[in-house]
Amino acid sequence: MTATTWTVAVAVAIFAVGAIGVLTRRNPLIMFMAAEMMWNAAALAFVAFARQHHALSGQVMAFLIIATAAAEVGIGLALIVSVYHRRHRLNIDEISRLKG
């Protein structure tokens, strides 16, 4: 197995952990963190493939993923904090006035 394969295998593992985290955890903060893990797994895969193909666009993409993730965290934490202020509990199953 080449270095690319190993790195991509790690990226797939991180992606799977993130996806399972979003689907099973019930705390929005943890779910959000797990979703960010999926993003970072993609960034890792991009860097690995960029090295394999000797092309820079994958590394550009990795930087853009980091920048966008930072913007998303800014908005996400603000939203989660504002929801927490209203009810002082964080459990996605209790935040369910909308359903039907």
Place this chain on the structure above:
Amino acid sequence: MVYLLPKILVAGGALMSLLATLGLPRWRNGAFWVALVLLLAAGVDAAVLWQAEGNLSLLVAGSMIADPFSSLVDLLVVAAGVSSLLLSWNGDRYGPEFPALVAVAVLGMMMVAEAGNLIWLFLGVEVLSLPLYVLAASERTALGGEAGLKYLLLGAFSSGILLFGMALLYGATGTTLFVRYPNLPLGTGFGLYGVGFLLVLVGLGFKVAMVPFHMWVPDVYEGSPTPVTNLMAFGTKVGAAAAILRLVAYGFYPQAQWWSPLIGYLAVLTMIVGNLLALPQRDLKRLLAYSGIGHAGFLLVGIAAHNFLGSMAAVFYLVPYGLAAIGAFALIRLVEGNGEGVQLDDLEGLAYAHPWAAALFIVVMLSLAGIPLTAGFIGKFYLLQAALVANQTGLAVGLVVGTLVGLAAYLRPLQRMFARSRSERVQAFRWSWAGGAVLVVAACGTLFLGVYPSPMMHIVDQSANFFWLR
């Protein structure tokens, strides 16, 4: 540079409107006017560019594509942004940054449509989503916060899937320029390529509200303020459909024999599930959310047909759907007044108390249902034609069944309007010039397109051709 002018105007609209909230705090609607004027200027410029000589060019080595398709999508998303601004007019409760965020979201939708590169596509998807997370929660109610939170979590999750799919596609092809994918020989990397394609399709399926990735739509639509729901229903749908058209119908057309059946099954499932679930809804916004899911299925029919007629019909269908959606949300905005949300029972007696509003609403709802003489019928007719030309009878049958189920769902609110009693909301009904203008324009446009569709067909005919890129 000249081809980027609509985007520059919209980005300028966002920045200037932010400045106006700082510099002109006394002039309450200053930020709204600035954003509205610059969005309208961007729309005019997109219309000029649409017919401009040489409007077929690749910018930044093909990462951005200037062609009539981008210009047409620019026009549609500007219409979505302008209608949202008008519906939120005098809406102090949405906060001063509302128009700036709408302009940023519109910019993201434009970026998605012009993308020829996975990097630009991803940035567009995020520029479109991030302001919408804030906008969904912009009304400080429990429902608004819940809608924003759900949208954020599902949005981050779907973007993660989209990104990982893009990473695998990059690994298989060695380039992020998806306009070059049709010319690439598919070697041993086919497994990587196929999985990457599926993940990207799932990620975009969340954005376009395709079944089984639709569960966030009703909650987010119901909890968000009505002007924001309007932007999501029309703008996000247009952006995501444009991305799927350019990426799937062009970037992957050599592999059409294996993605076409897949999208076909998903389209039939989306049409039938979306319209079936619209039947029992009591909240008008939720009903429109499920109708939006059903209409995502209709759009996918055009893509699954994978011929020129199909992409033409899918692009055309965006116009009747968008007109009908903004008309319906304008009526919700008029009926809800200072409250939030409209139940079907709140419409009781509207037909006798305000016959004009009721008549215009009937036109847009019949267009959603696909009754002849409205634009929705023409759109569904072209989709049916595309499915039959592609020899996909299953798609055509699914389309007809979905339409029939949808008809029952759309007739329920109309039936409530003719009740003899009058609800409190109808007694408090007040026309506002902005909401009224949106409703009148949407209903007139729907009727015009339904009676005389050939100018729009000509425009779509010129726009839906992606194969000049080869």
